[in-house]
Amino acid sequence: MATGDSHDPVHLFIERMALTFAEVGFPRMAARVLFTVMSADDPLTAAEIGDRLGVSAAAVSGAVRYLTQFGMLIREPVPRSRRDRYRMPDNPWYEATITKTMLYKTFIDAAEGGVVALDGPETPAGGRVAEMRDFFIFVQEELDSLGERWRARRAATGHARPGEV
Numbered sequence: 001m002a003t004g005d006s007h008d009p010v011h012l013f014i015e016r017m018a019l020t021f022a023e024v025g026f027p028r029m030a031a032r033v034l035f036t037v038m039s040a041d042d043p044l045t046a047a048e049i050g051d052r053l054g055v056s057a058a059a060v061s062g063a064v065r066y067l068t069q070f071g072m073l074i075r076e077p078v079p080r081s082r083r084d085r086y087r088m089p090d091n092p093w094y095e096a097t098i099t100k101t102m103l104y105k106t107f108i109d110a111a112e113g114g115v116v117a118l119d120g121p122e123t124p125a126g127g128r129v130a131e132m133r134d135f136f137i138f139v140q141e142e143l144d145s146l147g148e149r150w151r152a153r154r155a156a157t158g159h160a161r162p163g164e165v
Helices: 009-023 028-038 046-053 057-069 092-117 124-156
Strands: 074-077 084-087
Touching: 009 028, 028 046, 028 057, 028 084, 046 057, 046 084, 057 074, 057 084, 092 124
Parallel strands: none
Antiparallel strands: 074 084
16 A cells, blocks of 8 residues: 555555545544554554554554444454554454444443432432333344344355354
8 A cells, every 4th residue: 555645545545445434523633543553454554554554653652542442343463573563453443333232231321320329220310220221221222133143154155163153
């Protein structure tokens, strides 16, 4: 991939996807890093990611920390080096969704505490918080079901590894 070549198709893909993700609230540098790693055939170091994006390795640091936290990137040590390489997990979209599902459990538990603190769902405020809790329960159940259907589709389309489903 050409560094900084604004006419390079891969560079255009990375920047277009980063902008699209940023428009829905995803950190732009994290999106640029994610799609740089996604478009590489092999794992990349922070310096290599920075070279491809035309930014410093330090600028990449926060983005890779964010992406590894959400399961979108995997960090692997470079043998006999203090550097790490970053690659996409086998199923990053599912992994990121599962991470978010855990967040819904946190919301559900906190909302349940709010319902109790507000004297139950019979009060106006308690009722609003109970509805929020019930919405997050619904979303979590739907995501669980969606994950099962995704694993089946992934296997059917040949994207799953043998024994995975």
